[in-house]
Amino acid sequence: MEMEFYIPTETGEFLAFCAAGAAMLIGLVMLFAPRLAFRAAGIGIAEGRRGGLAEVRSTMGGMHVGLGLGAILLAQPMVYLAVGAAFALAAFGRILSMMSDNGATLFNWAALVVQAALAILPLAYVFGFI
Numbered sequence: 001m002e003m004e005f006y007i008p009t010e011t012g013e014f015l016a017f018c019a020a021g022a023a024m025l026i027g028l029v030m031l032f033a034p035r036l037a038f039r040a041a042g043i044g045i046a047e048g049r050r051g052g053l054a055e056v057r058s059t060m061g062g063m064h065v066g067l068g069l070g071a072i073l074l075a076q077p078m079v080y081l082a083v084g085a086a087f088a089l090a091a092f093g094r095i096l097s098m099m100s101d102n103g104a105t106l107f108n109w110a111a112l113v114v115q116a117a118l119a120i121l122p123l124a125y126v127f128g129f130i
Contacts, residue, residue, distance in 0.1 A: 006075050012130035016080040016122035020071035023083060023118065027064025030056050037061075042107060077126045084123035091115040 008014040030037045034056040038045060045052050067086060071079045094112050097103045124130045 008075065012125035012128075013075070013080075015130060016083070016125040017072060017075070019087070019118045019121040020068045020080065020083050022068070022114075023064050023087070024068030024072065027061045027066075027068060029061075031061030031065060034061065040107070041111075042105070071122075080122040081126045084119050084121070084126060087115050087119035088123065091119055 008017050034053045035045070037056055037060070038052070043052075067083055071083045091112055094103075094108060094115060098108055098112070121130075
């Protein structure tokens with residue numbers, strides 16, 4: 001049984017596919033360069049405490065890679081829905097933090113734009129807007 005790698009040709013599905021790829025890339029950075037990810041987010045690591053590194057590698061990195069890779073390999077609308085829903089809820093959490101935690105920083109605004117775009121692309125495809 002031979003499997004071929006599928007790259008969508010339809011615009012909407014291709015954009016959803018790209019959002020899944022971006023999720024994978026974000027996850028790979030968090031998985032293999034957690035200090036870089038922390039530095040970019042302005043998060044410090046307490047000396048002698050490495051639990052934060054494990055958290056960013058597993059929960060943030062591994063989950064992003066798994067979700068993106070699953071969507072790319074399966075190329076099914078419901079999997080793209082999961083990608084869109086995950087990023088939509090991440091964007092909601094960021095908005096909530098910006099409102100509740102006085103976190104309206106430049107980084108948070110930029111990350112919100114990225115998360116919103118990565119939510120909109122697959123959701124727009126799944127719901128037939130593109």
